[in-house]
Amino acid sequence: MTLGAQIAWDDTVLPFQLDRSDVRGRVARLDGVLDEILAQHDYPDPIEQLVAEMALLTAMIGHTVKLRWKLSLQVRGDGPARLIATDYYAPEEEGGPARIRAYASFDRDRPLEGKPFELIGSGYFAILIDQGEGTTPYQGITPIDGGSLSACAETYFAQSEQLPTRFHLRYGRSLDADGTAGAWRAGGMMLQLMPEVSPLLKPADGEAPRLLQPSDMLDGDDEEDWNRANILLDTVEELELVGPTVQPTDLLVRLFHEEGPRVFDPQSIKFGCTCSEDRVRASLSIYSAREIATMTTEEGRVTADCQFCGAHYDLDPATLGFEAKDGDD
Structure with a gap:
């Protein structure tokens, strides 16, 4: 079997718990899904790597939200990589697949030099949770810091949730038999300690405020359990996360057999976009006919493109806005 072949646990998130350590976690694989996400666009390699890392984080963090x-x-950020956005849609019903989509916006006129994370510059990392119609979305923000998107996510959980969290991710293209770049392979593991809620640490007199880190919330047995789980995670090999030969359950036993690993039902992931002509029409329904006219092309049409999946919509301006006529001529 080549690394580009489909394997049984592709595009899944497997939740687990280490009963002897009060540590929970997830093992994730995004292969066909990541290929499909990146196939919608023509990103240079550094931008693809940022999208791959963000998609993996989204799959693992998204597993915590409800149906x-x-x-x-x-x-x-203020660097060449201006925006990376991902969405995770929880299953509509128990046992159904979750859906994920992603896109990036970058400045094509600026050189993409240095490590991918450095292309973001200064900015922020945000997590938003939408519980549905009639609710106020939750939003948590942390500064871009730490050298990777994974580190930003770890800081977010320390700051906003006061939960020590660790991500270990690997991603890249496999090589075909002739040596050319093939399909994307991405895998990762997330660990999270569930201690009693710790008070938010305040800087001592004369100290500058700083971002909380996982180590700020650890003491006693919790610290020993957390450090032991992280030392074991550090022994994981890249091919164990992205290769075709080691199942996630076998990997958990190999890493944490003394910690009492217990797995739960896996969650399947697929690519999914929610764009539609009805949504485009709804977004334009607040505009008058005069405002719609300013959006009309020389050919007499209003067009829109989905940034996530590339779908193209071509609409009659007379049928748009709150002064719209019925039907499309």
């Missing part, structure tokens, strides 16, 4: 909820991750 029919939506989780979004956003990174905005």
Whole structure:
């Protein structure tokens, strides 16, 4: 079997718990899904790597939201990589697949030099949770810091949730038999300690405020359990996360057999976009006919493109806005 072949646990998130350590976690694989996400666009390699990392984080963090909820991750910066956005749509019903989509916006006129994370510059990492109609979405924000998107997510959980969290991710293209780049392979593991809620640490007199880190919330047995789980995670090999030969359950036993690993039902993931002509029409329904006219092309049409999946919509301006006529001539 080549690394580009489909394997049984592709595009899944497997939740688990280490009973002897009060640590929970998830093992994620995004292969066909990541290929489909990136196939919608023509991104240069550094941008593809940022999208791959963000999609993996989204799949693992998204598993915590309830049925029919939506989780979004956003990174905005002042560097060439201006925006990376992902959405996770929880299953509509128990046992159904979750859906994920992603896109990036970058400045094509600026050189993409240095490590991918450095292309973001200064900015923020945000997590948004939408519980549905009639509710106020939750939003948590942390500065871009730490050298990777994974580190930003770890800081978010320390700051906003006061939960020590660790991500270990690997992603990239496999090589075909002739040596050319093939399909994307992405895998990762998330660990999270569930201690008693710790008070928010305040800087001592004369100290500058700083971002909380997982180590700030650890003491005693919790610290020993957390450090032991992380030391074991550090022994994981890249091919164990992205290769075709080691199942996630076998990997958990190999890493944590002394910690009492217990797995739960896996969650399947697929690519999914929610754009539609009805949604485009609804978004334009607040505009008058005069305002719609300013959006009309020389050919007498109003067009819109989905940033996530590339779908193109071509509409009659007379049927748009709150002064619209029925039907499309």
